[in-house]
Amino acid sequence: MSLKQSKSIERLYQEVADYDLVIVPDSPLADALNRRLERPHFGSFAITPRRLATRRRETAEDRTAFLEIIDETDLSWKEIAYTVGNVLQCWEYRGSADAILEYDAFDTPATRTVVDLVDSLQTSSRLLTEYEIDGGTDKSVVVVGERQLTNLERSILPNEYASIDRFTGKTFDLPAFRIFDSPAAIVDAVLDTVTQENADDVGIVLNSSSDYSPLIESALETAEISYYGGPGFMDVRDHRAFVQLLRCTTAGSDTRVHSVKPLLSCLGATVPVEHDEKRLVDVDDPEIDWLREFTRQTDALTFEAALNAYEDRTGRTLEAFRDELEELGVLEDPITADAIDRLAFYLETYEVPIDRDNEGVLLADAKSASYVDRPVVFYLGLDEEWTHDSPNRPWVDRDAEYERNIDSFQSLLQSGATQHYLVQDVAGGSPITPCLYFDELLETEFERFSDLESVRHDRSNRSLGDGFDPEPLDVAVEPERVEAVSQSSLNSYINSPRDYFFGRLVETPDKHYFVEGNLFHDFAEFVVNHPEFVDDACLEEVVDVMIEETRAFHRTLDLETQRTRYRIGLETICEYLDEQTPTEMTFLTPSSGWGTNFFAEYFDRDVDSPATERWFEDEDLRLKGKIDLVQSPTQLVDFKSGSRNSASQVIKHASIEEPSDKPNFQALCYLTYWRQQQPAEPLEFTFFHFLETLDDVVAGEATLEDCLTTVTYHPAAFDEYVQSQLVYEELCEDAANDCNKTFSKTDYETYVSVFDTHEIPKTRDADEMADSAFGEALVEHLVEDVGDYKYVKNGCMQAFRHLCGYRKEGYFEEDIDAFERFVDEQLEELNRYRRGENRFPICGRADEPNYRYVNNRDMLLTESRPTRETTCSIQIEETVPTDPTDSEVSR
Known part of the structure; x- marks a missing residue:
């Protein structure tokens, strides 16, 4: 892999040292040459055209022009910014301010207004236009990298000057790309190498808008390593927080706590995660009282008043922000949504200059720099985001622009004496595309970094310096085994083991459906214990x-809708419990209640029925959970506020053989446990979806049956059960018409004789059963016994559907046995992950997780893992060139 070799800074200095004035395309190169000046020199030595013409450090002239113009015209801020940018850009390429008017699409009243105003300002473009280098006989001028100068910058050059190319005639061999798992791993590797002592020798090149920028800045701050060149005006935490405070004043009452968490943090307020989804105005927490009261002010606030309030609250002054508001002329303006939008647009569009201490690690933006004057340079990312966006304007020669950018890119990659390219190969399951300039520069065909010369680094060998081996713990820690699992944890683990893992570590906010669900469940338990107490007045009070308990989650305009929803749900629960009062509870122990009940405390009544909220934890089955209602010794009920699934869907989502992307093992888990309590008994587990008929209730057409889904358990093997007299009678009486007609004309002995010679397949597919040897034999027997009629064959097909229906809507002994083994296997696997034998994988049994059911999506980094391990150790050493005219040999 080779590029055009860039001349080292020492070699460039030797080539320009004898000239009086050196014109260079960018400031870092000028500063590097000036630092190497070995003789007294009057005036400028190496300098950029703009700094030479303006006699000051370069500033963003589009921002200064914008600030000058906003008070001189009635144009909107966005229109001014857009037009100023076009005028200055065209001026850069064409050499005059009014050149843009030659293009019909841009010859507008707004453009003419801005041209007149900009042309009268002392911008750097104006000074460049009027400036010309005095190339007298006693003053020698040289230009380095002339192709990288714009037309306007070239206009200042004298008639006679020398030109020096930034590149040699040789090639530069790129070091291997170092491939890491994630941006965090790359940053960790850099921090393993950079120290407070060697910080001044290190440069880091990155895309300033990428994830690397905040990560590296935060890491350097944590390590107390000084740096400069990175964070801008709006990277200051208080500046961002103040803009968010302004937004809060006009955001309305629907603002959620999670959306203002950064602001609350800056205000010194710590709010529990449980409140994140709630409306700010409805959270009763003293930590947010100040913010809540501030946003409720009815008097018109000015920007200055808001800034004063923020400073008083935090005890910190924001002088730079105050100066910028004054510069914009809005300090005393009232705060409105439009005014905030204008301010936010300005801060997003322009980089406000800030004073920096130029010491420590140098952070350079990959799209702005073409040279970094540090002995050791790290390049982070190097992906397609490093590619410049060439202006799509008629005055821009895009080919010439591309050549300038690719020269800058090649020069940048060769900065310093030692270069390290730290990259990712995959992110989110997709390959990362290297910077598009590599397509032009490298002859090799590639799609990702691993297609090029590269070295992979995993978590154990990510370091780039001494002492990268992790320090062992003084005492080995044996992780606590998971001995039992709930159905919800099992569902989460099966969907995504890693999401399950993070769910054990990370707090999650309260959700409205959790709070509502708990209230509905508590009400149902209360009704079972005190049915006589619950009347219309009680229901209205419960609503x-x-x-009140859920108000913080809902907009004010939604509360009436929620009131109707709650009332219908409560009435449906009462109707069901009135018709299905729990029976035969004498077999239950009275001490098996679990947790507290909101309505029992509210109405000051006990809930002590042994039939409700029964907690269980079975060490042998390794299962635990809570049964909402024991309807009878053989029937369990679970109250659900969500949408109803059919029994066949419930069975499908709990399949072990064909994993579902919506795993739900609740019915299977509870039937497995209850089988131990009621052995040899047929069991039922009923989901009661009390909000399922919400629309039907409003229309007056609701029935309780539409709310119920029941899954059965038969205490026998499937092949034994379907041979029973009971099943035969159902085929004669309760199946479809042709099935009833066919089987009622034969006898039980004929039916059961098929089982003596053929094994019934354990399938839920009727066609598969029909095509089996058993199916063919059953049809043959019935045709022989009843007759070769069309209804007989059709009746047999209906019988196959009926027999498969038992397995589609229920379980048999072998299913529960298999589930018990399945739970053991999953828990053993889970405990292996907990011991660290392997990482918790992202993908579950159905491969990629169903992200609708993932709770910690932002923590699931889905890049593929490297398989090859290579040790990496890189030293930062002072580099002393052996030959000042050819320092490349030091590489």
Whole structure:
């Protein structure tokens, strides 16, 4: 892999040392040459055209022009910014301010207004236009990298000057790309190498808008390593927080706590995660009282008043922000949504200059720099985001622009005496595309970094310096084994083991459906214990209480809708429990209640029925959970506020053989446990979806049956059960018409004789059963016994559907046995992950997780893992060139 070799800074200095004035395309190169000046020199030595013409450090003239113009015209801020940018850009390429008017699409009243105003300002473009280098006989001028100068910058050159290319005639061999797992791993590797002592020798090149920028800045701050060149005006935490405070004043009452967490942090307020999804105005927490009261002010606030309030609250002054508001002329303006939008647009569009201490690690933006004057340079990312966006304007020669950019890119990659290219190969399951300039520069065909010369680094060998081996713990820690699992944890683990893992570590906010669900469940338990207490007045009071408890989650305009929803749900629960009062509870122990009950405390009544909220934890089955209602010794009920699934869908989502992307093992888990309590008994597990008929209730057409889904358990093997007299009678009486007609004309002995010679397949597919040897034999027997009629064959097909229906809507002994083994296997696997034998994988049994059911999506970094391990150790040493005219040999 080779590029055009860039001349080292020492070699460039030797070539320009004898000239009086050196014109260079960018400031870092000028500063590097000036630092190497070995003789007294009057005036400028190496300098950029703009700094030479303006006699000051370069500033963003588009921002200064914008600030001058906003008070001189009625144009909107966005239109001014857009037009100023076009005028200055065209001026750069064409050499005059009014050149843009030659293009019909840009010859507008707004453009003419801006041209007149800009042309009268002392911008750097104006000074460049008027400036010309005095190339007298006693003053020698040389230009380095002339092709990288714009037309306007070239206009200042004298008639006679020398030109020096930034590149040699040789090639530069790129070091191997170092491939890491994630941006965090790359940053960790850099921090393993950079220290407070060698910080001044290190440069880091990155895309300033990428994830690397905040990560590296935060890491350097944590390590107390000084740096400069990175964070801008709006990277200051208080500046961002103040803009968010302004937004809060006009955001309305629907602002959620999670959306203002950064602001609350800056205000010194710590709010529990549980409140994140709630409306700010409805959270009763003293930590947010100040912000809540501030946003409720009815008097018109000015920007200055808001800034004063923020400074008083935090005890920190924001002088730079105050100066910028004054510069914009809005300090005393009232705060409105439009005014905030204008301010935010300005801060997003222009980089406000800030004073920096130029010491420590140098952070350079990959799209702005073409040279970094540090002995050791790290390049982070090097992906397609490093590619410049060439202006799509008629005055821009895009081919010439591309050549300038690619020269800058090649020069940048060769900065310093030692270069390290730290990259990712995959992110989010997709390959990362290297910077598009590599397509032009490298002859090799590639799609990702691993297609090029590269070295992979995993977590154990990510370091780039001494002492990269992790320090062992003084005492080995044996992780606690998971001995039992709940159905919800099992569902999460099966969907994504890593999401399950993070769910054990990370707090999650309260959700409205959790709070509502708990209230509905508590109400159902309360009704079972006190059915006589619950009347219309009680229901209305319960609705009021539920509205109050969930108010923080809902917009004010939605509360009436929620009130109707709650009332219908409560009435449906009452109707069901009135018709299905729990029976035969004497077999239950009275001490098996679990947790507290909101309505029991609210109404000051006990809930002590042994039939409700029964907690279980079975060490042998390794299962635990909570049963909402024991309807009878053989029937369990679970209250659900979500949408109803059919029994066949429930069975499908709990399949072990064909994993579902919506795993739900609740019915299977509870039936497995209850089988131990009621052995040899047929069991039922019923999901009661009390909000399923919400629309039907409003229309007056609701029935309780539409709310119920029941999954059965038969205490026998499937092949034994379907041979029973009971099943035969169902085929004669309760199946489809042709099935009833066919089987009622034969006898039980004929039916059961098929099982003596053929094994019934354990399938839920009727066609598969029909095509089996058993299916063919059953049809043959019935045709022989009843007759070769069309209804007989059709009746047999209906019988196959009926027999498969038992397995589609219920479980048999072998299913529960298999589930018990399955739970053991999953827990053993889970405990292996907990011991660190392997990482918790992202993908579950159905491969890629169903992200609708993932709770920690932002923590699931889905890049593929490297398989090859290579040790990496890189030293930062002072580099002393052996030959000042050819320092490349030091590489």
